Amino acid sequence: MKRNLFILAVAAILVIVAGCSSGTQKTLTEIGENTKTESVQDSRGFEKQLTPAEIAYQSAEQFLSMDNYTEAIANLRKATALKPDYLEAWSELGNALTKIKDFSGGIDAYKKALELSPDNKALIAAIGYNYLYLEDWDNAERYYKMITSKDSLDYEGNVHLGFIYQKKGDIDQAIRYYELALKNKPDDATTMGTLANLYEKKGDKAKQIEYLEKAVKAAPENYRFQSQLGSAYLDGKQFDKAIPIYQALANKFPDRAGYWRNLGLALSQTDRKKEAPAALEKALEIKGDDAYLLAVMAQVYNDTKQYSKAIEAIKRGLKAGNGQEPYLYYQWGIAYSKMKMYDEAIAKFEKVVSYHDPFWSKYAKKQIARQEKLKLIEKAKKSQGL
Numbered sequence: 001m002k003r004n005l006f007i008l009a010v011a012a013i014l015v016i017v018a019g020c021s022s023g024t025q026k027t028l029t030e031i032g033e034n035t036k037t038e039s040v041q042d043s044r045g046f047e048k049q050l051t052p053a054e055i056a057y058q059s060a061e062q063f064l065s066m067d068n069y070t071e072a073i074a075n076l077r078k079a080t081a082l083k084p085d086y087l088e089a090w091s092e093l094g095n096a097l098t099k100i101k102d103f104s105g106g107i108d109a110y111k112k113a114l115e116l117s118p119d120n121k122a123l124i125a126a127i128g129y130n131y132l133y134l135e136d137w138d139n140a141e142r143y144y145k146m147i148t149s150k151d152s153l154d155y156e157g158n159v160h161l162g163f164i165y166q167k168k169g170d171i172d173q174a175i176r177y178y179e180l181a182l183k184n185k186p187d188d189a190t191t192m193g194t195l196a197n198l199y200e201k202k203g204d205k206a207k208q209i210e211y212l213e214k215a216v217k218a219a220p221e222n223y224r225f226q227s228q229l230g231s232a233y234l235d236g237k238q239f240d241k242a243i244p245i246y247q248a249l250a251n252k253f254p255d256r257a258g259y260w261r262n263l264g265l266a267l268s269q270t271d272r273k274k275e276a277p278a279a280l281e282k283a284l285e286i287k288g289d290d291a292y293l294l295a296v297m298a299q300v301y302n303d304t305k306q307y308s309k310a311i312e313a314i315k316r317g318l319k320a321g322n323g324q325e326p327y328l329y330y331q332w333g334i335a336y337s338k339m340k341m342y343d344e345a346i347a348k349f350e351k352v353v354s355y356h357d358p359f360w361s362k363y364a365k366k367q368i369a370r371q372e373k374l375k376l377i378e379k380a381k382k383s384q385g386l
Contacts, residue, residue: 145161260286291321295327
């Protein structure tokens with residue numbers, strides 16, 4: 001009797017299954033797929049059962065290790081579909097999408113992860129980071145301010161807020177946040193360099209130099225900071241401070257004309273001007289004749305009473321011919337004047353005036369008047385037998 005009842009029960013089940021719709025059969029299949037597990041060994045050698053979502057996540061990790069982002073993303077999407085509260089999968093999906101520069105997709109994935117872990121600083125920063133790449137400054141600002149609202153001196157939050165305000169053109173706010181970032185990382189040379197540039201834009205040369213000096217001290221191997229500091233010293237007419245910087249740079253990079261040029265220019269403005277021509281010649285050897293540098297060289301030779309060398313440099317400069325004629329002819333006039341060749345000097349100063357250069361013409365006209373007086377003085381001396 002019991003055997004007959006069992007046979008009837010099995011037959012009834014078969015009838016019910018046969019009568020189910022295909023949709024119901026699919027649902028049963030999916031349930032089976034979602035609940036089946038796979039055994040793996042953990043780090044201690046014990047067996048561990050992985051769910052289908054975990055299997056998809058592990059597969060994604062393998063594909064990521066091979067830089068196969070297409071398959072990795074597909075598996076991560078599968079993992080999150082199977083397990084919508086899978087924090088690690090959402091976070092890794094955000095990372096993978098960001099890696100392939102799908103910043104909007106990355107944001108969406110990170111936001112899903114953030115719903116599961118609302119105070120996760122790394123996720124908040126990742127969303128802000130992606131908004132930066134999309135140049136959505138307002139949303140980037142909103143997420144980084146979430147970080148600084150919990151820690152006003154947080155480095156990552158402040159340095160990115162500084163960058164955002166820099167992009168918005170608000171220099172004062174950018175400076176404020178970069179300086180807050182420095183309070184957290186006082187040896188951050190990169191932020192010091194950025195602050196130096198911002199203060200330069202504000203026209204605050206003292207603060208620009210202050211931060212460049214700090215940057216050079218914090219990163220003495222960074223030659224770009226040294227170069228910027230040397231340039232700031234030149235602009236600020238602190239030539240004695242510029243000289244050792246450019247000497248070091250020129251020795252380290254002997255094939256860079258700019259360093260020799262700036263060394264020569266700095267030397268030409270100090271009591272070491274006799275050393276300037278050698279540095280300027282180095283620049284000219286590398287770059288080729290440059291009218292401006294040759295005019296500076298001529299001026300140095302005039303200042304050091306080497307008038308023949310001055311004229312030689314002037315002639316080279318005129319052959320180079322790149323718009324420095326007024327400066328060059330002015331120095332030629334000075335050389336002739338020092339040699340007491342006043343008529344020749346007047347001719348050169350008149351040549352300067354003919355170019356109508358507002359700066360050099362003004363000085364040339366004064367020199368013409370001065371040469372006339374010097375001629376009269378020289379004539380008087382000769383008449384007196386002096």
